[in-house]
Each structure stands twice: as C-alpha cells, then as structure tokens.
Amino acid sequence: MSSITTSEANRLLAAAQNGQDDCLGQLLQMYLNYLKLLARTQLDRKLQARTSASDVVQDTLLEAHRDFDKFRGSCPEQFLAWLRTILTNNLGHIIQRHVLAEKRDVRREVSLDDIGATLERSTARLVAIIADRGQSPSADAQNHEASLLLADALAELPDDYRDVILLRHIEGLAFPDVAARMERSAGAVRMLWMRAIAQLRVRLESRGVL
Template sequence: MSAEQWFEDYADAVYSYILMQVRNRHIAEELTQETFVKVVEKGHQFDGRSAVKTWIFRIAYTTTLNHYRKKHPLTHYLDKEFHIFGSHPSTQETALLNAQETQFYEALRKLKKSYQQVILLRHIHGFSTKDAAAILDSSEGKVKMSLKRAIAAFKKELEKGGMSHETLYRR
C-alpha cells in the first residue's frame, strides 16, 4: 500500500488523536502533516511486524510528544493545563462539543498523561492492548494495569464534575 493510501485511510484518525491531546486544531493539523511527512520518509522502514495503523500512530505519538518537548518544555515537564481549542472556538467546534463532551474531555485532561494516552488509544481509537503497547513502547502488562488505573481515575474525575453513573452509560 502506498503512503497516499495510508494518508487516505488514517489521516482523520491521526488528526483526531492529536487534536484530543493538543486541543488546538491548527497545531493538530500541523502535527498531522508532520506525522505523514515522516510516514513518507520512513515508509521503506515499515517491516510489517505491526499493523500499518499501529506504526503510523506510533509516529503520531512521538511527533506529538516531541512537539511538547520542543515547544512547551515547562508544560511538558510540569504537566500544566491547556485550554480546549484556545480562547475563541469556531462555531463548528462549539457545535461539536456539547456540555457532556466538554466535561468528558476536561476529566480526561486532568488525568496523568500516561493515563490519557492509554484511554485514547484503547477506548477512543480502539487499539488492542498489543498495539497500544507497541505505540507507547511499553509492555502489554503495563498497558493493562495503566488502563485499569486510568479508568478508575477517569470515573472519579467525571463524578467530581457532576456526571453520574447513569450519564456515563446513557449513550
């Protein structure tokens, strides 16, 4: 499969994954482009040991991590808070984020970065434990344990924000 086809198949998912982390659509677009430039440059290195999607998400993960390390070293190391979509969300972004979604992402944002990553990869993007471990360069056991702890912490944050058990499972 060609890099163009990989872009067609995975660009939206990569953009969504990055946007959930950086919370700024312009930065997410830039990092998505940077990810796929690296995919094209390193396409010959893909050896098939993992799924293409897993390999691409690993590149997206490291690209986003490097962005924080380079552009926001204090935020990365001190784990400061970020604003969702900056100070002036567009009409389209406002329509996409209703009150429950905002609460959901605020609760997610309050978790440790490692917990955020494992929830994003396993539950939002649907990666297997094995694939999530490959993306995070971790063991499957560590991903399983992190996910268990992350879900418990996430539920506590949601409940602090006023979401009830019924609200969580209503969808």
C-alpha cells in the first residue's frame, strides 16, 4: 500500500509540473491530514480558540496552489518539505498576530527556524509511533509515505482516541499530564490510550504499514 502512495505522489507531481491543474489539486489533498496534524501540534489551547489547524492548512494549500510555479524540487519528499516551509511561515504569522501583538512593548520576534525545528521534531515523533524497536526514529522520519499513511489513519480515529495519541506521542506528555489535559483520571487515560493504539494499529495494518 505504501509503495502505491509513493508512485501516485510521483505521478501526480510530474503531471502537475506539466501543467495539469487537477493533478495538483489531488496531490495537495494527499498531504491534508499530515499538515493538519503538524499544525495542531503547534497551536496551544489559547491559539486554538482563535484559529484552527484546518484554517491554517487551508491557507497553506491555497498558497501552495497559487505559488506552485515557484517549487523547484523534483520528488514528493522535496514537495513535502516545501509545504512544511509554507506552513511554518503561516504559523509564524499567527503567533505574531495573536500572541506577540499583546506584548509589543517587549518586541519579541518569532523565530521561523524554531517553529520549523519543532515541526521536524513532531514529524519524527509522528513516524516513531510505528517504528519497530530496532529501527531508528530519525531515519524512519524520512519515510515520506509512512508519514502520510499514519496521518490519514489518525484522522480516521474518534476524537478522544486521536487526542490521547497526539498528547502522549506527538507532544510527548506523561500519562498524568495527558490525564490533566483531557480532564480524566490517569487510569482512564491509560485504558483509552491502549484502545486507541489498538485501533490505530488495525488501520495501519490495512494500509500495509505494519
């Protein structure tokens, strides 16, 4: 299944670069869930009350469509890196507008490099969920197709299942902290996490990732 994802991404990218606009739309759609997942990890609760990950990603995809002629890469991995750059810039603008605007006297500046590095770490944690113990998460994070398939599988989970996995694995919180965030007992969160992981594994197996 993952090899199909890779070949399809290559086909759509080549067609888009040859001027087939419908293929560009299909290509961008392949990255929707992945970008939403990354954006969500960068928006704290205060920012989520003012904007949503979906809105940020929608703006990112619209910009990518508009500026596709500026993309100079030749493979899906480079295209994804380009999309992450656009997403990083949009997240930086949101932080400037909603957070730093309240502290203009301090004159703090948003570091896009810091946001980009955080996104890269989130990507590594995302793929590390499915990494075998003998695999290197840093090497596995370079697996373009596994990242997309995992993001799609997570998007299919019920909200509470997806939340507990994101808090535990993407944000790296301990179970007591996850429980506090989800306003549940630690025991209830552990049980929820076990069910969520089992559901995620089923979906990944159906995609040929595991």
